[in-house]
Amino acid sequence: MxxxxxxxxxxxxxxxxxxxxxxxxxxxxxxxxxxxxxxxxxxxxxxxxxxxxxxxxxxxxxxxxxxxxxxxxxxxxxxxxxxxxLGRSLRPVVVALAAWGNARLAPEERSMILVDARTGNEVEPVVVDAATGRGLDDSEAFVFAAGPAASPAMRARYPGGVGRAGAADSPGPG
The missing domain is CATH 1.10.10.10 (Winged helix-like DNA-binding domain superfamily/Winged helix DNA-binding domain)
Structure with missing residues (x-):
């Protein structure tokens, strides 16, 4: 595709x-x-x-x-x-998509839930920063920035970059 x-x-x-x-x-x-x-x-x-x-x-x-x-x-x-x-590394993405869908349903409307295999208790997956453990759903705390291989167009869209001043000041539309 x-x-x-x-x-x-x-x-x-x-x-x-x-x-x-x-x-x-x-x-x-x-x-x-x-x-x-x-x-x-x-x-x-x-x-x-x-x-x-x-x-x-x-x-x-x-x-x-x-x-x-x-x-x-x-x-x-x-x-x-x-x-x-590589395929197994996609599992958290699929789990997050399913969790997003379930979050929009009442508990009794969910046909599939994620549970802890040992306890059987339902779990709520979240995406977090590995270094800090902070949830990535805060769009003001975490923004996209141009990476080292970014083209001029990508740098224009995301003027900040890793370790560059202004990264948090210029989040861009993403």
Missing amino acids: PGRVRLEDRECPLSTTVARVGEWWTLLILHDAFDGYTRFDQFQANLGISSSMLTTRLKALVADGILERRPYRAGPTRHEYVLTD
């Missing part, structure tokens, strides 16, 4: 991430993979997705290094799709 990213957004990590995993079927395939599904027929039966769409999405996830295609049976050869380290 790289063709959907505007030329000026190709360096934006949000745009490139959405181009790889932001499509509806792709997120659902990843959700199933996090639940332990690995085989084509498992994904297809659970999602009700067409063979051609599933083939396309699995090929893209393999090409992007998110899933690895491995043979599990010979004669005829059958393959499974296993999460890579």
